[in-house]
Amino acid sequence: MPRKKHLPVDQERLTLLRSARVEPVPGRCVQCGLCSWNCPTGVDVRVYARRGLRVDDPRCIKCGTCIARCPRAVLHFGTISGAVA
Numbered sequence: 825m826p827r828k829k830h831l832p833v834d835q836e837r838l839t840l841l842r843s844a845r846v847e848p849v850p851g852r853c854v855q856c857g858l859c860s861w862n863c864p865t866g867v868d869v870r871v872y873a874r875r876g877l878r879v880d881d882p883r884c885i886k887c888g889t890c891i892a893r894c895p896r897a898v899l900h901f902g903t904i905s906g907a908v909a
């Protein structure tokens with residue numbers, strides 16, 4: 825069986841990576857810091873959550889760890905046109 829030259833492209837993931845940002849639900853964050861503590865690239869997500877701002881840090885690799893770790897379901901992926909996940 826011939827080897828593939830490239831890995832298959834996950835289009836859904838690619839779209840997410842290009843357009844999504846982590847966003848907080850305003851007013852839900854209790855500033856526990858678990859999101860920042862668990863971010864593998866050192867983004868201080870808590871600061872964005874406190875201010876109610878989307879995470880617009882170039883270090884964000886859209887891994888979703890901060891979303892998964894938040895005990896208050898504050899964070900989600902969204903785009904300018906609306907939530908995607």
Ligand code: SF4
Pocket residue numbers: 846862863864865866867869879883884885886887888889890891
């Ligand atoms: S999605 Fe991943 S890289 Fe981006 S802020 Fe959250 S934990 Fe950090």
Ligand code: SF4
Pocket residue numbers: 848852853854855856857858859860869870873893894895896897898899
């Ligand atoms: S983990 Fe959730 S509640 Fe805790 S600081 Fe981050 S956004 Fe706020």
